[in-house]
Amino acid sequence: RASEIYCQDDRGGILFNFNPKKLSVSTEDDLDKYVYFMKKTGLFNLLREHIINNLVDYVMGVETGLDSNGRKNRGGHLMEDLVEQFIIKAGFVKGINYFKEMYIFDITEKWGIDLFAISNQGTTEKRFDFVIKTANMVYVIETNFYSGGGSKLxxxxxxxxxxALESNTIDGLTFVWFTDGKGWNSAKNNLKETFDVMEHIYNIKDLENNIISEVFK
Incomplete structure (x- = not known):
């Protein structure tokens, strides 16, 4: 509904301005940005394949069902996709030295690391969004993005x-958390408490500044 839309991918952040007055006097650079927006959002494909009946209804959320849970799920998946792009950009290869959606028992079985301390005495089968394996360390990674507040944060x-505190007791294991979103504005105190005890907590800006290459060694 807004005339300005901020988008983020591995190229960085782009603010698209769809103000009608601006569109009427667009430069070639602006047009390239709009084409990029249409390609990356899949709108060109939606139109070409006639997947949707009404584009206006679609972008207004009628066909996609933009309930609060749906927004949270999409935000989380988009953050996962974004982090994965940066992992690949840093040179890691899926199935070789980075893995997606690994359970505790998978990590123990693959590298022989005892994760009893973070499995609630063996009763919890925690699943991590990503795991990166380097020569000297196994990095377990969680990702999320919160566009709105709530008790979940x-x-x-x-x-x-x-x-984070439990993983610090395990040799050869490091817990890393990538999170972002304005929802954290309503939960600053809790986030700060975690930040104070957790060495590896990063946001999208850190990803853009090549934090993956700096940390995962």
Whole structure:
């Protein structure tokens, strides 16, 4: 509904301005940006394949069902996709030295690391969004993005604070958290508590500044 839309991918952040007055006097550079937007959002494909009946209804959320849970799920998946792009950009290869959606028992079986300390005495089968294996370390990674506030943010911050403290007791294991979103504005105190005890917590800006290459060694 807004005339300005901020988008983020591995090329960085781009603010698209779809103000009608601006569109009427667009430069070639602006047009290239709009084409990029249409390609990357899949709108060209939606139109070409006649997947949707009404483009206006689609972008207004009628066909996609933009309920709050749907937004949270999409935001989380988009953050996962973004982090994965940066992992690949840093030179890691899926199935070789980075893995997606690994359970604790998979990590133990593959590299022989005892994760009893973070499995709630063996009763929890925690699944990590990504795992990166380097010569000397196994990095377990969680990702999320919160566009809105709520109790979930405080719960997540407390949970990851505990996970960070527990993982610090395990040799050869490092817990890394990538998170972002304006939703954290309403949960700053809980986030700060986690930040104070957790060495590796980063946002999208850190990803753009090549934090993956700096940390995962």
């Amino acid at each position: 405080n719960e997540t911050a407390r949970s990851y604070k505990t996970l």
